[in-house]
Amino acid sequence: MTETAPVRADSRVGRTLLEVENLAVSFGGIKAVDGLSFSVHEGEIVSVIGPNGAGKTSAFNCISGFYRPNNGSILFDGDPVTRRKPSYITRKGMARTFQNVRLFGDMTVLENVKTAMHSHLRQNVIDNMLHTPRYLKSERQCTIDAQGWLDFVGFRSDDEVLASQLPYGEQRRVEIARALATQPKLLLLDEPGAGLNHSEKAELINLIRRIRDLGVGIVLIEHDMGLVMQISERIVVMNYGKEIADGTPTEIKNDPVVIAAYLGEGDE
Numbered sequence: 001m002t003e004t005a006p007v008r009a010d011s012r013v014g015r016t017l018l019e020v021e022n023l024a025v026s027f028g029g030i031k032a033v034d035g036l037s038f039s040v041h042e043g044e045i046v047s048v049i050g051p052n053g054a055g056k057t058s059a060f061n062c063i064s065g066f067y068r069p070n071n072g073s074i075l076f077d078g079d080p081v082t083r084r085k086p087s088y089i090t091r092k093g094m095a096r097t098f099q100n101v102r103l104f105g106d107m108t109v110l111e112n113v114k115t116a117m118h119s120h121l122r123q124n125v126i127d128n129m130l131h132t133p134r135y136l137k138s139e140r141q142c143t144i145d146a147q148g149w150l151d152f153v154g155f156r157s158d159d160e161v162l163a164s165q166l167p168y169g170e171q172r173r174v175e176i177a178r179a180l181a182t183q184p185k186l187l188l189l190d191e192p193g194a195g196l197n198h199s200e201k202a203e204l205i206n207l208i209r210r211i212r213d214l215g216v217g218i219v220l221i222e223h224d225m226g227l228v229m230q231i232s233e234r235i236v237v238m239n240y241g242k243e244i245a246d247g248t249p250t251e252i253k254n255d256p257v258v259i260a261a262y263l264g265e266g267d268e
Ligand SMILES: Nc1ncnc2c1ncn2[C@@H]1O[C@H](COP(=O)(O)OP(=O)(O)O)[C@@H](O)[C@H]1O
Pocket: 027, 030, 031, 032, 050, 051, 052, 053, 054, 055, 056, 057, 058, 059
């Protein structure tokens, strides 16, 4: 490693976290995903782009266990997870956010983050019922950790308010904090920039980089091309379920197939 090489250059050649091979899922006659292959390494940011309906969210749903793919294989941290349940995949160290924020609206912000924490889930039922010292200690630690993740994502409001009462941008942050609270190796973000204003997007870029710097692999679905080009090590382009390109931002920007299918007619 030369002196000028950024720290992440090192992690990029590190362990492969995710290997998606020839993934396919159909709904009736619609091939939502039709032969998608890509990989993600530790500390790497890979974006998946493509027009609406291209199959990006369906691919995420297959990878995280919400959809059962018809074909292909998904290897996560060396373990075949194809057709495994979301709970298994989460325990293995994959976390995700949703295109439409999914928080427990009738729980407080803090409770939302705490529900994701392993130590919280491991609490013994009896301890919990009797509020033993052990319970109280672990509960306090959970609160401190959850608040730590909320700080990390730049959440600035009251963490005792109900999640449903937060402005949209803050809800997005809480959802990322909740995903991070599971201490994932891989994080899937489905359009985290949607509905955010300019300064919120700048903060999002900064946040994604800080998550990457923790060594977490990130897969990002995002429509904002400026954001994608700035932040991604590699970009996978989908169109009508098919993968039409996989390359660096520069390669993707200059790829005639991508330009014809997407960038040329898109909003950027
Ligand atoms: N659960 C489902 N049932 C039926 N069709 C679906 C389902 N999920 C996705 N699709 C279809 O799959 C295609 C890809 O959708 P999606 O993965 O949401 O695309 P993107 O996220 O790229 O906008 C669309 O035609 C969509 O209607």
